[in-house]
Amino acid sequence: MKKVALAFDLGGTELRAALVSDKGSLLSFSVVPTHAAGGPAAVVQQIELLASTVLAQTPDLSPVGIGIGAPGPLDPEAGIVIAPPTLAGWYEVPLADILSSRFQLPVRLENDANAAALGEWRYGAGRGARSMVFVTVSTGIGGGVIADGRILHGRRGLAAEIGHMTITSEGERCFCGAIGCFEAVASGTALGRRATARTQQFDGSALRQLSADADVTGRHVVEAARKGDVQALELLQAEARWLGIGFTNLLHLYSPDILVMGGGISHGFDLLQEAMTTTIHDRAMPAYRDVPIVPAQLGRHAGLIGAASLILSSEEKIGPGPSSPEDADKRGAA
């Protein structure tokens, strides 16, 4: 019998489910818009429905457990979703317990950025590394860290809040209130904002053509640069420099064996790479300069695959002290 896990990726916009093999492949998949306004009960109902859909696609397979990625803050050890800003009415929801009693299966919960980091680590670009930093650069900047063979959690699972690391004293104020956050200068949003400021409606630029004369996004910049647009290429140079400054900090602070970049802006990885590498080489201390910086491999499925790996990979330890599949079973049966 094939060993498979049921995985969920619970976001404020989409709820995604899959049956995942122990090789990290999706055997079935389904997605619905998250009923975020309905509170926990409505979403749990969606999860049950989505599980039926996914399981019906592969009637001969029974999952050995359930892994879920959900927005933080959450407590991965207790399996509790604490108070995610993107899910209305969620406050201290014991999601792992709720689902394990519904499905009679062991359930493991992890925050979404960590789940994606786990996916890339176990089945994607970070395979074989003992320490890995995963950075996702899209609307915001988030990340997850594998430190010496396990996820870095810290107090309340809040480690690796990479986007709100101060790296400069310039730029626009971050939504968090501070000046100089990595996210405020280097996210896709920041890139789009710079592109919008540099162009004008109806100016005939490639960037404004791609955006249909609305605000330019980071993805438009990547797209225009790929077609050779000089303005877009210049914007990406500046973007790459900010990313390089932030990545250099992450190398110094976590000393990973590899740094994996995901998120929408990583579609322009090849266009960013040279300037990022130059910045890192200029700023990192010598011992950190040769750490590979690579694009993510699993795309938007990283979180699902990583969530499944919470069940499928027994080596992964979470919470205090050594944990084992038996522990997961115990929690599942509680």
Added chain:
Amino acid sequence: MKKVALAFDLGGTELRAALVSDKGSLLSFSVVPTHAAGGPAAVVQQIELLASTVLAQTPDLSPVGIGIGAPGPLDPEAGIVIAPPTLAGWYEVPLADILSSRFQLPVRLENDANAAALGEWRYGAGRGARSMVFVTVSTGIGGGVIADGRILHGRRGLAAEIGHMTITSEGERCFCGAIGCFEAVASGTALGRRATARTQQFDGSALRQLSADADVTGRHVVEAARKGDVQALELLQAEARWLGIGFTNLLHLYSPDILVMGGGISHGFDLLQEAMTTTIHDRAMPAYRDVPIVPAQLGRHAGLIGAASLILSSEEKIGPGPSSPEDADKRGAA
């Protein structure tokens, strides 16, 4: 029989040794200037001599093992000192093996900043925390991180290079070549440099009186501020703001239960505290604002006590996977 460990703190300037009890107390202590120019053989000889001195002070006690803190980069798992800039001629020296064959005892090696962090964690200001960040602010800025119950090592043991985290785009160039390193704006050296720039020889200021009209140091600023000197108090406000910005990053990145500040400048902790706390409150995301920031408790002995704890505290895991006292014994006997 009392359980004790022999501990060494090997620095570029001083070599210190102590017999340490399992309560973290120094039972005997000795120190000599490090024969840094003499290469590994000369220093190993010093270590043997110092061990005899320390052991002779407590003839009724036999250490169960040896813990050493030494300058990085080093490989804590293999027990190899890689290439410390402050020790001439040291290159890939298997110090743990050398000493374990000389003393016929298990030997554990850790980098000096991590050893100090371990000391504060096990016996000092960080007792009971699952995650802790230790920052030492003196000539430079260094640190060690306890993450989810164990030292954060990363690739080649190089994690937590806190001093070279970029936090601004202003200030003087760091010795490492980059602009905006935490160390370049917030170390005792940076504080002294600002104080020197703000005063003049023979200007009669409290700062120049304390420095005997030479360059002002960070310690002079703390001393003058303690006497109520307005200029020094203003300089400490600016210092506290830089420390607050850097500490906020460390909270976001590692999510410790507590942040412990050591080093020479921490003698002014009470004078810095209010402005540091205000900066952290202004810049940290809400979930991180209540993390206690406290002064170190063990002073200059933190490294020795932490090195001893490598032997005395069997819970501490280093290197890949679970390690046990048996592992240490095996390495010791090899």
